[in-house]
Amino acid sequence: MNLNIPSPITKLNSIFLKKKSVEIYVKRDDLIHEIISGNKSRKLKYNFMDAQTKDYTNILSYGGPYSNHLHALSYMSKKLNLKSIGVVRGQKYDKLNPTLSFCQINNMSFYYLNREDYRHKKYDPLNLQLFRKKYGEFYLIPEGGNNLLGLNGCSEILSEVDVNFDFFCCAVGTSCTASGIIRALKKNQFLIGFCPFLKILEQENNIKKWTKSDNWKLVPDLFFKGFGQIDQELTLFVKKFYWNYNIKLDLIYMGKLFYHLFNYIQRDFFKKNTKILVLHSGGLQGLHGFNFDFK
Numbered sequence: 001m002n003l004n005i006p007s008p009i010t011k012l013n014s015i016f017l018k019k020k021s022v023e024i025y026v027k028r029d030d031l032i033h034e035i036i037s038g039n040k041s042r043k044l045k046y047n048f049m050d051a052q053t054k055d056y057t058n059i060l061s062y063g064g065p066y067s068n069h070l071h072a073l074s075y076m077s078k079k080l081n082l083k084s085i086g087v088v089r090g091q092k093y094d095k096l097n098p099t100l101s102f103c104q105i106n107n108m109s110f111y112y113l114n115r116e117d118y119r120h121k122k123y124d125p126l127n128l129q130l131f132r133k134k135y136g137e138f139y140l141i142p143e144g145g146n147n148l149l150g151l152n153g154c155s156e157i158l159s160e161v162d163v164n165f166d167f168f169c170c171a172v173g174t175s176c177t178a179s180g181i182i183r184a185l186k187k188n189q190f191l192i193g194f195c196p197f198l199k200i201l202e203q204e205n206n207i208k209k210w211t212k213s214d215n216w217k218l219v220p221d222l223f224f225k226g227f228g229q230i231d232q233e234l235t236l237f238v239k240k241f242y243w244n245y246n247i248k249l250d251l252i253y254m255g256k257l258f259y260h261l262f263n264y265i266q267r268d269f270f271k272k273n274t275k276i277l278v279l280h281s282g283g284l285q286g287l288h289g290f291n292f293d294f295k
C-alpha cells in the first residue's frame with residue numbers, strides 16, 4: 001500500500017492567531033492515504049504486520065456503526081488478501097449506512113452485539129468462542145487498535161516532526177493515539193487530548209496503563225452534547241475553517257478539537273509565542289453519514 005509517510009506539516013496563518021501570538025502547526029495525517037487516512041493507518045500498521053507474520057488469514061475487530069477504524073481495517077484487509085470480521089455495536093439495520101456499506105464492499109462480515117453486550121462482553125471468552133465457531137481462527141485487534149502495537153505505530157508520528165512545539169493536541173477516542181504520543185514526548189512538552197464526549201475516566205485510565213508521565217491532560221466535550229452530537233455552530237465552524245485554512249475537518253473528532261482549541265486561544269489560555277502541534281487524525285469518511293459538504 002502506498003502511504004504518504006512522513007505526512008507533511010502545515011502552519012496555520014490567520015489574523016486571529018497572529019493577534020494572539022500563538023503558532024499552530026498541523027501534522028497532516030489526513031493526507032496519508034485517501035481511504036485509510038489519519039491515525040488508523042498508524043495504529044493498524046504493526047497489528048497487520050504481526051497478523052501476517054503469524055500467518056493469520058482472518059482479522060477480527062470492533063467498532064460502532066460509523067467506525068473509522070472498521071472502515072480502514074476492512075480496506076487494509078482486502079488489500080492484503082485477508083478476511084475481515086467487524087463486531088458492530090448496536091442492532092442490524094436493513095439498509096447499511098455509508099461506512100458499513102464500504103466495509104461490506106471490502107468483504108467484511110458483520111457480527112452485531114447489542115449496546116449492553118458490546119460495552120461489557122465484547123472480549124468475553126464465550127463470545128470469542130462464538131466468533132471462532134462462526135468464522136474460524138482470527139487475529140484479534142481490540143477496538144480502536146488500542147494495544148501496544150497500535151501505540152507503537154502512533155509513537156512514530158513524533159519521529160517525523162522537526163518543529164519544536166510546546167503543546168501537542170490530538171483528538172481522543174480510545175486514547176491509544178494520545179498514549180503513544182505521550183510515550184514519545186519530551187519532558188517539557190505537554191499533551192492536551194480533546195475528547196468529543198462527556199465521560200473521560202476510561203480514557204484517562206487507559207493512558208495511565210501505558211505511561212507514568214504526567215505531562216498530559218484530557219478535556220471533555222464542553223460545548224456539544226456528547227459523542228456524535230453536532231449542531232449548526234459546529235458545522236459552520238468547520239466550513240469557515242475550510243475557507244480560512246483550506247483544511248477539511250470531520251464533525252466527530254477534528255471539528256470539535258479545533259473548536260475547543262480556538263476557544264482556549266480566544267481566552268488566552270496559552271502564553272505568548274506558544275507553539276502548538278495538532279495531529280490531524282483524518283476521519284473524513286464519516287462526513288458521508290451526515291450528508292455534509294463544505295460549500
Ligand SMILES: *Cc1c(COP(=O)(O)O)cnc(C)c1O
Pocket residue numbers: 038039068069144171172173174175176177178250253254281282283284
Ligand atoms: C479514531 C479516531 C480518533 C481516536 O483515536 P484513538 O486512538 O482511539 O484515541 C481520533 N480522530 C479521528 C479522526 C479518528 O478517526
